Amino acid sequence: MSRNTPVLGNVLRGVGWFGLALLLITMFLSDFLAHAPAGAEFPGIELSAPSEVHPFGTDMLGRDVLSETLHGLAETGRLAMWAAFFAIVLGGLFGAVAARLPRPLALALRGLFGILGAIPPLLLAIVIVGLTGHFFVAVAAGIGAAPLGFVRAFDRVDLHSPHADYAIATGIPGLSLLQRDLTYDFRHVLGAVVARALAAVTIIVSTASFLGFGAEPPARDLGLIIAAAKINHFTAWWTAIFPGLALILFILCARLAAGLEEGESA
Amino acid sequence: MTESGPLLELAGVSLMRGGETILDRVSFRLAAGEKLVVLGEAGAGKDALLRILGGFTAHNDTISGTIRYAGGPPVAASSRHRAALRVAYLPNPLSRPLAPGSVLKQLTRVVARKLRAPFGSAREDLRLALEQLPGGVTLAMLDTTPENLDPLTQALGLLACACAQTPDLLLAHTAVADLGPRAVKLLLEALDAAQKRLGFALIFATGGLQPAARLGGRVLVLRGGRVVEEGSAERLMSGHAHAYTRRLFEALPKLKTGVPKPRGAVRGQPLLQVHNLAFGGESAGRDGLTFELRRGASLALVGEPGSGREALMRLVVGFEPAPKGCILFDAVDLNVLSPVMAARIRRRIAFITGRDDTLDPRMTLYDTVDEPLRAHLNLSSELVAGYRDTALKRVGLASHDGKRRVATLSAFDKRRLQVARAIVGAPLLVVIDEALSGLDAHAQAILREVLVDFRTNQDPTFLVVTSDFTIAQALAEDAMVFEAGKLVERGSIAHLVHAPKHDATKALIEAVTLPSLDLSPGSASD
Numbered sequence: 001m002s003r004n005t006p007v008l009g010n011v012l013r014g015v016g017w018f019g020l021a022l023l024l025i026t027m028f029l030s031d032f033l034a035h036a037p038a039g040a041e042f043p044g045i046e047l048s049a050p051s052e053v054h055p056f057g058t059d060m061l062g063r064d065v066l067s068e069t070l071h072g073l074a075e076t077g078r079l080a081m082w083a084a085f086f087a088i089v090l091g092g093l094f095g096a097v098a099a100r101l102p103r104p105l106a107l108a109l110r111g112l113f114g115i116l117g118a119i120p121p122l123l124l125a126i127v128i129v130g131l132t133g134h135f136f137v138a139v140a141a142g143i144g145a146a147p148l149g150f151v152r153a154f155d156r157v158d159l160h161s162p163h164a165d166y167a168i169a170t171g172i173p174g175l176s177l178l179q180r181d182l183t184y185d186f187r188h189v190l191g192a193v194v195a196r197a198l199a200a201v202t203i204i205v206s207t208a209s210f211l212g213f214g215a216e217p218p219a220r221d222l223g224l225i226i227a228a229a230k231i232n233h234f235t236a237w238w239t240a241i242f243p244g245l246a247l248i249l250f251i252l253c254a255r256l257a258a259g260l261e262e263g264e265s266a
Numbered sequence: 267m268t269e270s271g272p273l274l275e276l277a278g279v280s281l282m283r284g285g286e287t288i289l290d291r292v293s294f295r296l297a298a299g300e301k302l303v304v305l306g307e308a309g310a311g312k313d314a315l316l317r318i319l320g321g322f323t324a325h326n327d328t329i330s331g332t333i334r335y336a337g338g339p340p341v342a343a344s345s346r347h348r349a350a351l352r353v354a355y356l357p358n359p360l361s362r363p364l365a366p367g368s369v370l371k372q373l374t375r376v377v378a379r380k381l382r383a384p385f386g387s388a389r390e391d392l393r394l395a396l397e398q399l400p401g402g403v404t405l406a407m408l409d410t411t412p413e414n415l416d417p418l419t420q421a422l423g424l425l426a427c428a429c430a431q432t433p434d435l436l437l438a439h440t441a442v443a444d445l446g447p448r449a450v451k452l453l454l455e456a457l458d459a460a461q462k463r464l465g466f467a468l469i470f471a472t473g474g475l476q477p478a479a480r481l482g483g484r485v486l487v488l489r490g491g492r493v494v495e496e497g498s499a500e501r502l503m504s505g506h507a508h509a510y511t512r513r514l515f516e517a518l519p520k521l522k523t524g525v526p527k528p529r530g531a532v533r534g535q536p537l538l539q540v541h542n543l544a545f546g547g548e549s550a551g552r553d554g555l556t557f558e559l560r561r562g563a564s565l566a567l568v569g570e571p572g573s574g575r576e577a578l579m580r581l582v583v584g585f586e587p588a589p590k591g592c593i594l595f596d597a598v599d600l601n602v603l604s605p606v607m608a609a610r611i612r613r614r615i616a617f618i619t620g621r622d623d624t625l626d627p628r629m630t631l632y633d634t635v636d637e638p639l640r641a642h643l644n645l646s647s648e649l650v651a652g653y654r655d656t657a658l659k660r661v662g663l664a665s666h667d668g669k670r671r672v673a674t675l676s677a678f679d680k681r682r683l684q685v686a687r688a689i690v691g692a693p694l695l696v697v698i699d700e701a702l703s704g705l706d707a708h709a710q711a712i713l714r715e716v717l718v719d720f721r722t723n724q725d726p727t728f729l730v731v732t733s734d735f736t737i738a739q740a741l742a743e744d745a746m747v748f749e750a751g752k753l754v755e756r757g758s759i760a761h762l763v764h765a766p767k768h769d770a771t772k773a774l775i776e777a778v779t780l781p782s783l784d785l786s787p788g789s790a791s792d
Contacts, residue, residue, distance in 0.1 A: 162623040167637075169583060170691065171613030173606075176641045184628035 009259060016195065016256025023077065023250055030074040034067035039218050047236045057238035059229065068225055069243045075221040076206060076250065079138045079214070083201035084194060086142025091149025092193055096181055098150070099157035100174045110154050117147035125204050126213045134216035141204040145197060157181060192258045199254035206247055222247045272337065273298040273351070273434060273467050274319075279331030279343045281314045281491075283324065288314040290491040291331070296467050298434070301483025303499065304471040305514065307706040308676065311491035312471035316437050318343055319469065320355055336434075352380065354433035354466075356441045356457075359420035362412070369415060370408040373427040380431040388430070395426040398463070399456050416572065418449040425453065429460050436461070438470045442477065444620075444703040446570045446733040447777030454480040473706025475518040479503060487511045517711035519736035521778055526760030534561030536597070537694055537727050538582065543591035545578050545751075554591045555753060557746070561694065564721070564728035566738035566759065568774060569748030576699070577751070579731050583615060583697055584608075596694065613642045616688035616696045616726075618717070620703035622680055625687075627673035631658075631666055634683055638691040657686040660723075661716050678709040685716055692724065698741060699731040714740050735763060736778050747771045 026033065035054075036042075042062040050057040056065035098109045116124065125144030129137055158164070164177055186193070208214035209223030217224070222243045229240035274296040281289040289311040296302055304312050317323045319333075323344075332340035335351050357363035364372050370392075378388035393405050403422045412420060421442065428436055438457070442450045458481055461468050470477050478485050478499050485502050487494040487510065495508040502511050542554035555578070559565050567575035581588050584600050592599060595615070600608045617624060625634055635654045639645055645653075658664045661682040672680065681701055688696055698717065702710045718740065721728055730742045738745050739759050747755040747762065749770035755762065766772045 161626075162621065163626040165585070166617050166619075166624045167626075168609075169585060169612060170615050170617060170638070170693075171609040171611070172637065172641050173609055176637060180626055180629065183633075184626075 012256050013259055016253050016258070017191075019249070019253030020195070020198075020257055023073070023253060026070065027074040027077040030070040034064070034070045036064045036067040038068070038071040038220070039063065040067070047232060047239070049236075050238055056242040057236065059239045060232055060236070065238055065242055068220065069222070069246050072220055072222040072225045072243055073246050073250065075215055075219055076202060076223070076247065079141070079205045079221060080198055080202040080250075082138035083141035083145070083205055084197040086139055087145040087149060087197045087201055088193060090143060091146035091197075092153040092186070094146075095150035095153030096157055096186065097178060099154045099159065100178055106154075110151070113147045113150040113154070117151050119147075121145050121148075121200070122204050122207055125208055126211070129208060129213045134214070137205060137208060137214045137216075141201045141208065144204050145200045149193075149197070156185070195254045195257035195259075199251050199258060202247070202251050202254065272296060273300075273335070275334040275340075276343070277332045277334075277340065279315075279318060279333065280329070281311075281318060281323070282328040283314075283326060288327075288491050289318070292488075292491075292493055293331075294486055294493070294496065296435075296469065298467055299461075299465045301461065301468045301470070301481055303478045303481055303483060303485045304469060304488060305473075305475070305478055305485055306471075306488035307473060307708050308678070309490075310473075310488040312473070312488060313439070314491070315488070316439050316469070316471050319435075320353060320437055351434045352431060353435045353437060354380070354428040354431040356424055356428045356436055356438040358440050358443055358445075359412075359417045359424060360444055361440075363424070364412045364420070366411055366413070368409055369412055369420065369423055370405055370410075373408065373423055376427055377430045391430040392426055395430040396422070398429065398460065399426055400452060401456075417445050418452070421445060421449070421453055422456070425456060425460065429464060432464060433466045435467045435469065438468065440472055440474075441470070443472070443474055444700075447476075447735075448570055448733070448773055450476055451480070451777045457481070473709075475515060475707045479518070487514070514707055517707045519710075519714070519734075519740060519778075521736050521763055521775065522739060522760070523763050523775075523779075526758060526764050534563065537561045537563075537595070538729070539592075539594040539597070540582060541592045541594075543578075543581060543593060544589055545574065545581050557756075559695075559727055559729065561727055562725045564730065564742035564744065566730040566732060566742035566745040567748065568732060568735060568738050568745050569770070570733050570774075573748040573770075574751040574753070575731050575746075575748045578746075578748070579697060579699065579729065582729070583617075583695075584612075610642075613638065613691065614694040616691050616693035618681065618684045618688055618696060618698045618701045620681075620700035622677060624684060625672045625680060627671065629672050630669050631663065631672065631675070631683060632668035634672055635686050635690055638687060642691075653690045654686075657689040660689060660719065661686045662712070677704050678713070681705065681709075681713055682716060685713075685720060689720060689724065693726050695729060696720070696726045697729045697731070700733070702732075702734075702737055717741055733774065734778055735759070735775050739763065747774065 040063060042058065042064070044062065045058050046060055046062045048054060048058045054064050054066065056069060059065055059068065098106050101109070121144035125140040128140035128143055132140065167177060205214055206221065206223035209221050210227045212227070215221040215224050225243040226240050233240045272295040277293050278291045279289060279293070280287065280291055292315060304315060306312050318329060323329060329344035331343045333343050334340045374385060374389045374392055377392055378385050381388060381391065389405065396403050396405065399422055401418065401422045403419050407419060408423050442453045445453065454477060470481060472478065482499045484496065485499050486496050487508070489510055495502065495511050497507070501507065503515050536558050538559040540555060540557050542556055544554045567578055569575040580586050582593055587601060596611060598611055600611060603611070632654060635657055636650050639650050639653060655664065663679060663682050663686060666679070672683065675683065702713055705713065714737070721741070728742055730738055732738050743758055745756065745759045745762055746753055747768060747770055755766070755768040755771045762771055763775055766775055
């Protein structure tokens with residue numbers, strides 16, 4: 001989209017970043033914005049529909065859904081940011097560095113990450129959570145999303161460009177060439193990479209939580225809130241819809257900020 | 267074609283692009299069979315003029331003025347109507363004018379389309395045209411992709427294609443630039459002969475002065491889109507010309523063929539020692555090449571492209587491992603060192619090449635010059651900025667925006683930036699590989715002066731790779747002449763130029779000796 005209509009693409013990207021910024025502020029201020037602390041129950045008003053007192057209604061334990069959604073959004077955002085950090089460092093950055101390692105080692109790493117990249121990220125994250133525990137869900141989601149970033153960053157590094165040959169022939173170390181890549185290539189795509197990674201790992205983290213492999217109670221992220229609302233979904237729609245919309249909004253803003261390009265090529 | 271009046275008559279032709287005047291009220295007449303050399307620096311408007319005449323202007327170009335074709339009524343210059351004139355185009359083979367397919371098929375297709383003739387007939391016309399040209403190029407030789415053809419063969423194929431079209435007007439756009447002096451001489455002589463034989467009018471746009479000197483005829487000097495001067499090549503070269511034209515012709519390098527003066531021996535420590543080095547594949551003799559280059563000395567590897575000079579340079583600086591023999595840089599064999607240790611020694615080597623991809627196009631102007639300093643030395647930002655500014659000032663880039671990307675610089679600026687990068691590195695050895703190629707005469711003259719200044723001030727050892735003896739003479743004292751992968755002659759350039767022994771040396775010298783320049787008093791020898 002952005003290739004064909006750069007103006008529209010830039011506008012959408014701007015909208016995405018603006019939305020992400022607003023959500024980020026909401027996450028930081030969730031304790032102030034929420035009516036009730038995380039997990040606070042109000043006996044006697046279980047599954048009450050949206051009203052003036054509880055705009056998003058209450059869930060089966062009488063918890064305010066608005067407050068829970070805000071706290072869940074903060075938890076999801078926290079996990080997603082850590083996971084995105086691991087994904088970018090272990091994937092993109094390590095891929096770019098690995099390409100400049102001694103060739104046999106570089107190719108061995110490329111092969112290993114290529115194999116890992118063939119595994120669906122969610123399954124990889126679930127396996128890692130199973131091995132390490134709930135505490136490492138952000139790391140697991142980051143590792144799950146990393147292989148694809150590694151392969152793309154690795155393949156992007158041009159080891160045989162004439163200017164690199166001439167630089168090496170005049171004693172410029174490989175570290176300086178890596179610095180060139182980081183300064184001139186990755187700096188320009190960093191925003192898109194962060195946004196795209198954020199979108200990808202949010203899906204992994206939330207799905208893992210939904211399946212019971214993510215956030216560990218009492219901490220509840222949006223995935224876990226939606227999972228808990230499964231039982232009442234058809235009788236009390238508000239218990240799942242509002243957390244679901246918050247999750248969609250977060251992922252949509254991240255995708256818009258990344259440029260909405262298919263294939264996550266950044 | 268109407269026989270009365272000139273073949274072409276331009277009246278006040280202008281071209282505006284994006285609010286910028288590219289061509290400003292250009293007027294001239296061209297008779298049938300006449301030669302016109304359009305001379306100017308990069309951006310002078312040559313390209314725009316040929317585009318208007320060829321009818322391939324850009325969509326956003328605003329063109330005004332009129333053109334009369336073959337005595338017909340004046341038509342708007344913006345019109346793509348070309349009357350009954352048959353116009354052929356001769357591009358430079360280095361500008362990659364051909365698609366990756368068979369050269370023969372592409373050239374035949376052009377001839378067939380222009381003559382509206384069957385493919386077989388066009389092929390026969392092309393064969394006959396090739397037979398008229400020197401070089402012995404055949405149709406079978408052209409039946410391959412452009413990548414498999416050397417530039418001279420491609421250029422002869424393109425010239426044959428133009429001749430086979432039996433044009434009324436041939437538009438040649440920097441058609442021989444950077445092809446090497448011998449190839450340039452051969453092509454210009456072939457073009458001159460073809461023009462006389464077929465009687466077509468020729469407009470030859472060039473930034474170099476060789477075509478003006480060799481083709482003769484009328485010269486139209488363009489500057490900033492305006493006609494500075496118009497006159498015969500002989501008159502303009504004789505010094506009776508506009509100051510700008512005179513400056514252009516003064517920039518034409520002249521070979522000093524006088525009696526060599528005795529010179530003192532270079533007494534510096536050996537910097538580059540080459541022992542028994544085999545190069546050039548099978549053509550290399552049983553005994554390898556042995557030579558020594560001392561600190562502060564200079565050596566030119568002279569020869570046509572593919573003669574072996576480039577292969578030797580690549581071996582000497584370690585781009586490729588030497589199959590046999592030993593190369594010592596500053597008494598150290600770089601091939602036995604670890605990459606880290608080799609990098610420490612390699613930092614004293616600098617490259618200035620004619621290739622635009624030597625510099626990282628992503629980097630900014632400042633970062634490009636700073637990198638050698640930051641990579642090898644622990645200097646404060648103020649010191650780095652000081653060295654950088656001094657270097658940029660010496661090459662004439664001080665007024666440029668330091669945050670501009672290399673990709674946005676002109677070829678001339680990129681070359682000067684390479685010199686600035688070399689200057690800050692304080693190298694012991696500077697490899698200058700066809701650094702002046704692709705530049706117009708004025709830019710060549712400036713870059714030559716910058717390089718001479720670099721050598722005078724910092725006294726590095728120069729290893730010059732070139733096919734042009736005038737460049738070799740300007741930048742080096744000694745030379746090795748190569749032909750077909752072999753070293754054929756070596757010695758001081760002054761002696762080689764004064765009394766060449768090998769035919770290859772004689773041919774290279776003859777290629778850059780312009781007889782018509784002798785009209786200028788004092789242009790010979792010193």
